[in-house]
Amino acid sequence: xxxxxxxxxxxxxxxxxxxxxxxxxxxxxxxxxxxxxxxxxxxxxxxxxxxxxxxxxxxxxxxxxxxxxxxxxxxxxxxxxxxxxxxxxxxxxxxxxxxxxxxxxxxxxxxxxxxxxxxxxxxxxxxxxxxxxxxxxxxxxxxxxxxxxxxxxxxxxxxxxxxxxxxxxxxxxxxxxxxxxxxxxxxxxxxxxxxxxxxxxxxxxxxxxxxxxxxxxxxxxxxxxxxxxxxxxxxxxxxxxxxxxxxxxxxxxxxxxxxxxxxxxxxxxxxxxxxxxxxxxxxxxxxxxxxx
Ligand code: NAP
Numbered sequence: 001x002x003x004x005x006x007x008x009x010x011x012x013x014x015x016x017x018x019x020x021x022x023x024x025x026x027x028x029x030x031x032x033x034x035x036x037x038x039x040x041x042x043x044x045x046x047x048x049x050x051x052x053x054x055x056x057x058x059x060x061x062x063x064x065x066x067x068x069x070x071x072x073x074x075x076x077x078x079x080x081x082x083x084x085x086x087x088x089x090x091x092x093x094x095x096x097x098x099x100x101x102x103x104x105x106x107x108x109x110x111x112x113x114x115x116x117x118x119x120x121x122x123x124x125x126x127x128x129x130x131x132x133x134x135x136x137x138x139x140x141x142x143x144x145x146x147x148x149x150x151x152x153x154x155x156x157x158x159x160x161x162x163x164x165x166x167x168x169x170x171x172x173x174x175x176x177x178x179x180x181x182x183x184x185x186x187x188x189x190x191x192x193x194x195x196x197x198x199x200x201x202x203x204x205x206x207x208x209x210x211x212x213x214x215x216x217x218x219x220x221x222x223x224x225x226x227x228x229x230x231x232x233x234x235x236x237x238x239x240x241x242x243x244x245x246x247x248x249x250x251x252x253x254x255x256x257x258x259x260x261x262x263x264x265x266x267x268x269x270x271x272x273x274x275x276x277x278x279x280x281x282x283x284x285x286x287x288x289x290x291x292x
Contacts, residue, residue, distance in 0.1 A: 012041045013063070014272055017048040017056055018071030025236075025286070026069050029265045032285045033277045041066075041273065048074065057081050060100065067099045067272040070107075075138055082107040091176050092145045094138045097268040108271060111142040114264030115234075116150050118255050119201075122230050123151055126201050132157040134187070134218045135205035136165035139234050143205045144169065148179045155181045157195050159218065161206075162186075187218065196224035202247070204233040209241035217242040227251030236261045239290065258283070 016026045022045070030043035048056040050073050057078075060068065070078055075094040079085065082098065082105045089095050089109035097108040119126060131153045133140055140158070147153045156179075160166035166184035174180050185195060196202055196219060208216045220242070225231065231247035236257035244254045266277035 006040055007042060008040075010040055012066045014041055014043045014067050015046050015060070015065060016043070016069040016071060017046045017053075017074055018069075019047055019049045019052075019073060021045045021047045021071070024071065025261070026265065028289065029262065029282055029286055030269060032282050033265075033269055036278050036281055037275060039273060039275070050074075050077075053077055054081070057105070061103055061105075065100060067097070067268075069097055069268060070095050072138075078107065081105060088112045088145060088149075091149075092138075092141050093172075094141065096264065097271060099271050108268070109142060110264040110267035110271070111139065111260070112146050113267040114260035114262075115143055115146040117263035118232060118259045119146070119151060119230075122201070122253075125230065126151045126153055128152065128154040129200035130155040130157070130198055131201040131203070132159060132195055132199040133203045133205055134159045134208075135203075136160040136162070136169045137205070140169065140205035141172075143203050143234070144173055145177070148173065148177050153181075153201075155183070157183050157185060157199065159185045159187055159192060159195065190221070192219060193221050193224050197226065199229065201230045201232065204231075204235065204241070204243050207235065209233070209243055210235045211237040214238055215242060217246065219243070220246065222246060222250055225250035225252045229253070230255065233257055234260055237290070239287075258286075262286070 016024055027043045027045050034041045053074050078095050084106045086108045089107050092109045095107040097110045099106045133143055158166040163186035170182040170184055225247040229252040231252045232255040233241045233244050234257040235241050239256050239258050248254050262279050262283050266279050269277040
């Protein structure tokens with residue numbers, strides 16, 4: 001373990017920019033990893049309001065900040081400031097990780113890695129299957145990208161509170177990935193039981209059920225789920241959402257958002273440091289922190 005006098009002229013700074021930023025767990029996870037690997041890095045949160053992006057980036061370059069995560073409201077607005085954009089970030093249309101390589105900013109979307117790693121154990125079951133994605137925001141776009149590109153699913157139902165946004169997403173992926181196997185629905189639970197039941201995989205990519213609204217769920221109808229299904233919730237606070245509890249009660253296999261969160265962080269960590277994050281140890285420390 002490093003001592004507190006480790007921070008010096010050689011310390012490399014990594015950060016996260018967003019607004020608000022106080023709820024981010026990223027500083028915790030990366031600083032745990034830096035300490036476990038005894039690396040001379042520090043990860044800091046930077047509260048950057050919507051109109052402050054350009055100045056913040058200028059400052060980061062001037063200070064030689066090695067890299068940073070990007071969260072709301074900058075995930076899309078940052079594109080014009082980047083010199084190079086990875087394939088997955090370009091298609092998803094959102095950046096969550098930037099690497100500063102000698103003053104040149106490269107943008108990535110490591111949420112996609114988090115999703116792929118979370119679903120990988122089920123890849124044979126998902127291939128060619130009918131799946132349902134709840135949500136039509138940034139997380140849903142990353143999920144749909146991975147489902148089409150990596151898992152080669154057969155058909156995607158998109159359910160969203162604002163049905164128009166679901167429609168827009170369908171058109172977006174039709175043009176970006178030439179994938180047309182979509183059906184869209186609005187969020188009216190009684191009508192959705194059959195949509196859920198006929199899906200091999202259900203992914204919640206909304207903030208419904210996130211702390212403190214832990215009693216919210218896209219469906220509370222038990223019959224929506226069965227033991228043949230896989231149910232993935234991208235939310236990681238709480239670790240087990242109401243949706244996952246109901247699905248688990250019906251025998252479905254469930255995946256929580258913590259795995260995705262750690263795997264996206266691990267990919268960003270590797271892009272910045274060139275080293276693998278010790279994910280098992282980081283996860284253990286993070287869980288004990290979340291439970292404390
Ligand atoms: P976003 O772009 O703002 O999209 C939010 C989505 O949630 C929209 O589809 C929105 O529906 C829906 N929604 C929000 N509140 C709702 C409610 N009360 N009832 C029904 N639908 C509701 O946000 P995002 O970036 O996609 O993030 C979504 C969730 O993913 C967040 O909880 C975030 O923490 C989580 N996330 C997790 C990870 C991870 O690593 N595990 C990574 C990224 C994001 P409308 O279109 O109708 O507004």
